[in-house]
Amino acid sequence: MTAWSFILPAVIGLGVFVYGALVYSLYISFTSWDLLSPAKWVGLANYARLFRDESFHQCMYNTLYFVVAIVPAGLVLAMAMAVALNRPLKGVAFFRAAYYMPSITSAVAIGLVWLWIFNPDQGILNTILRALGASYPPRWLESTRWAKLGLSIMRLWQVSGYYMIMYLAGLQNIPNELYEAAETDGATPWQKTRHITVPLLSNTTFFATVMLLIEVFNLFEAVYVMTEGRPGGSTNTVLYYIYTEAFQSYRMGYASAIAWVLFVILFVVTLVQFMVRRRNERVG
Amino acid sequence: MKVKIRPDQVVLYVVLILLAAIMVYPFLWSVTASLKTNRQIFSGNPLELIPRPATFDNYRRAFELMPFGRFLLNSAMLAILVPAASILLGSMAAYAFARMDFRGRDFIFLLLLGVMMMPGHVTLIPRFALVRKLGWINKYTALIIPAIFGGQLVFNIFLMRQHFLSIPKELEEAAFIDGCSRWGVWWKVVMPNSRPAIATLAIIGFKSEWNSFLWPNIVINDYMKMPIQVGLACLQSNMRTGWDVLMAGTTVAIIPLIVIFLCFQRFFISGVMTSGMGGR
Numbered sequence: 001m002t003a004w005s006f007i008l009p010a011v012i013g014l015g016v017f018v019y020g021a022l023v024y025s026l027y028i029s030f031t032s033w034d035l036l037s038p039a040k041w042v043g044l045a046n047y048a049r050l051f052r053d054e055s056f057h058q059c060m061y062n063t064l065y066f067v068v069a070i071v072p073a074g075l076v077l078a079m080a081m082a083v084a085l086n087r088p089l090k091g092v093a094f095f096r097a098a099y100y101m102p103s104i105t106s107a108v109a110i111g112l113v114w115l116w117i118f119n120p121d122q123g124i125l126n127t128i129l130r131a132l133g134a135s136y137p138p139r140w141l142e143s144t145r146w147a148k149l150g151l152s153i154m155r156l157w158q159v160s161g162y163y164m165i166m167y168l169a170g171l172q173n174i175p176n177e178l179y180e181a182a183e184t185d186g187a188t189p190w191q192k193t194r195h196i197t198v199p200l201l202s203n204t205t206f207f208a209t210v211m212l213l214i215e216v217f218n219l220f221e222a223v224y225v226m227t228e229g230r231p232g233g234s235t236n237t238v239l240y241y242i243y244t245e246a247f248q249s250y251r252m253g254y255a256s257a258i259a260w261v262l263f264v265i266l267f268v269v270t271l272v273q274f275m276v277r278r279r280n281e282r283v284g
Numbered sequence: 285m286k287v288k289i290r291p292d293q294v295v296l297y298v299v300l301i302l303l304a305a306i307m308v309y310p311f312l313w314s315v316t317a318s319l320k321t322n323r324q325i326f327s328g329n330p331l332e333l334i335p336r337p338a339t340f341d342n343y344r345r346a347f348e349l350m351p352f353g354r355f356l357l358n359s360a361m362l363a364i365l366v367p368a369a370s371i372l373l374g375s376m377a378a379y380a381f382a383r384m385d386f387r388g389r390d391f392i393f394l395l396l397l398g399v400m401m402m403p404g405h406v407t408l409i410p411r412f413a414l415v416r417k418l419g420w421i422n423k424y425t426a427l428i429i430p431a432i433f434g435g436q437l438v439f440n441i442f443l444m445r446q447h448f449l450s451i452p453k454e455l456e457e458a459a460f461i462d463g464c465s466r467w468g469v470w471w472k473v474v475m476p477n478s479r480p481a482i483a484t485l486a487i488i489g490f491k492s493e494w495n496s497f498l499w500p501n502i503v504i505n506d507y508m509k510m511p512i513q514v515g516l517a518c519l520q521s522n523m524r525t526g527w528d529v530l531m532a533g534t535t536v537a538i539i540p541l542i543v544i545f546l547c548f549q550r551f552f553i554s555g556v557m558t559s560g561m562g563g564r
Contacts, residue, residue, distance in 0.1 A: 002466045003389075006380035010373045010441060011392065013433035017411060018399050024410035035416070084300060097549065098304040101311070104545050104552065106495035108513040109537040112520060112530060113310040116317075117330075124309070124330035157306070165556040218403060221497050225517060239405055246409050247502055256409050263406045270401065 029256035039253070046257035056258065058233050059241045062148060066219060066237070069152035070159075071212045075205060077160045082167030083197060096168070103162035107155075107221035114154045115141070115226050141227055144234040151222055151235055159215060163208045170204035171197070206273065213269055217262065238262050314538065317531040318342050325527050342532035346519065349529065352536055354508050355515035358427075359494055360540075362511055366431045367489025371482055373432070374440030379470045381441065382448035383456070399438040407434075412502055426503040427511070436492065440485050443558055447481040448474060484558060487544075487551040494541050512537045 029046055033039035050056055081099055085092055102110065117123050118140040129137035138146040174196065182192050220239045223229060229236030229244070238258065246255035312333055317325055319335040319342070346352055380386070381393050411430050420426035451474060459473045475482070497513040504510050510518070519533045545552055 001386060003380045003384040003386040006384070006466075006470075007377040007392070010377040010433075010437060011396075013373070013429075014396060014399060014437065017414075017430050017433035018402065018407060019395075021407035021410040021414065022402070024413070025406055028409060028413070035413075081303070084296065089296075089300075095300050095304055097546075098307045100552070101542070101545065102307055104491055104541055105311075105538050106497065106513050106541075108495075108497050108517055109534045110310055110314075112516070112534050113314045116313070116527060116531075117310065122326060122330060124313070127330050157310075161307070162556060165553055169557045214403065218405065221513075224497075225520060242405060242408070243498070246412075252409055252413070259406045259409065263403060266403055267401065 025256050025259065028252055029260050031253045033252040034250040035252060036250075042253065046254045047261075049254065050257060050261060055233060055236065055241065056238075059236050059238045062234065062236060063217060063219070063238055065148050066152055066155070066216045067213065069149065070155055070216050071209065074156055074160055074163060074212055075208055077156065078163035078208065079167050079198075079201065079205075081160065081164040082171055083193065085164070086168060086171045096164075099164055100161035102158045103160075105158075107158065108225050110158065111154065111222045111225040114157075114222075118150050118154075118226075141235075142231060144231050147227055147231060147235045151219075151226065154222055154226070155216075155219065159212070163212070166204055166208055167201060170201045174200045210270055210273055214266060217266055311538065311542070314531050314534050317527065318535040320528060322526045322528040325531075342528045343536070346529045346532040346536070349522070350515055350519050350533070351507055352512075352515065352533065355510055355512040356536065356540070358509060359511040359513075361424075362427055362431070362496070362500075363490045363493040365428060366493050367436075367486050369428075369432045370437045370440055370489055371444075371485050374437050374485075375444045375475060375478070375482075376470070378441045378444035378448055379474060382445045384466075396438050396441060400435055400442070402435070404434060408498070408502075411499075415503055421503055422506045422509060424509060427500055427509070431493065431496070431499065436489060440489075443485060444478065444481060447478055451477055480554070483548075484551050484554045487548055488555040490544065491541065491552070491555075 028039065030041060030043060031039035032042045032045070085096055085099075089095075117125050120126055120137070120139040120142060123140075125140070126134075126137040138149075140150040141147045178196050178200075179192055182196060187195070217237075218239050219237045220243065223235055223237055223240045224243075227235040229240055239262070242255045242258050242262070245251045245258065313330070316333045316335055319338045319340070320328070321335075321337070321339060321341075324336060377396075381389060415421060415426045415430060418425075420429075455477065456469050456473055459469045464472065495513060496511065497517070500511050501514045501517065504514060507515070507518070516533050516537045520530060523530075
């Protein structure tokens, strides 16, 4: 049948490398396996271990921190940039391109530059802070107190422009008449933003939130080149932990169990958001 | 006509320019530091962007230390080959889902869409185990084949299907009357009518392959087969080379994509617009 010849390559490839891999991954998560000796069935032992593993708990805490530090600020920044650039300003194309550029570069390469920016002695950040009068600026990535904030700033810098473009697209769909009507009613710019722009962008905000959450949960490259989870595990993320457990400590079973927990969390997050949103749509 | 400059516009411009400076500074620093001597990097002022003296020595040393030429070639190969295969296979499947009737069509389509809900990391370990079993470690096949069959392919199927549904059926019917087969119609009528969509997907794919790191980092440790991001991370772990050489390597890794971005900006933008469904 012709139809099958059209879909077969994609279906077979995805069947093996995604669905097959998924089932295989579930199996591995119930074993103890170091790649060299044959896998040994251990039942739920890997999952039980997650409850006792403080490094894992720390990763979860760190991830929560990154969610709080990056998601709301990213949304606000992206929306503000979009609103500011959604008008016929001189140089608007330049500003849009400049804000969007960080999001196309790899976190590995630009992470190296940020490593220098955060350099406590010679980096630009502390140079500026010292010029502003801080005699003991933070030691950023060297400090358990500041490293997470440093990584959050870097990621915020990198991803905001992407969501700005999403918001710019969303703004195109708001009819101008709404603003004109509000103006005849004497609405201030703030009122217009609060009562027209923000609510009518809620669709975009929803997608952006889900994408940002997934992005934060998958924080990896920046950690790999900038901190390796240090100092003291304070910047370790779930994905980086999966990577080190699997490919440095060769605990394939345990790493797979972590991966499944992360998968379930992300799935639930997406599901909950969909449900909340549907309820809101019915109420509103 | 006299242009009046309102004070709120001045404030807006100041904020916009300041933000642009923050966004662009890391790129400027990377490029200029790559032309500086290590001495200037360490004793100079980080706001000073002019290399004194300017030297290409860092690039020479970076290319001597590591096969950066090969890194670039490998990445270019990946960034062209993987999206090309993904778009081709994706369009084929998309065409069947958009235009043909067959048993289980909606169910299979739903099953494929489910892949987009799956974060790539769940399949990382089994994929590695599989690739290892197949003897692909340190081979180009390990870089290419698994990279084709992932979320991006499903995203391409989804988007191409949307696009095909928007093409008027009359175009194809005329070709059928002329005796074209399904394959002929797909290749000669439908695909040429999808150029902007294909270009957008090609750009999304190019970007994500150029920047891909985690997977190649796991399956390749032979320098000659490394893509650029992995090679750059290797240069970093060899930190004795110093910041001057590292920034030369970083610049080499960043610039090609920036150039592509400046040439094909509108496809990058349409890429963001279309990826609301979560493809990246």
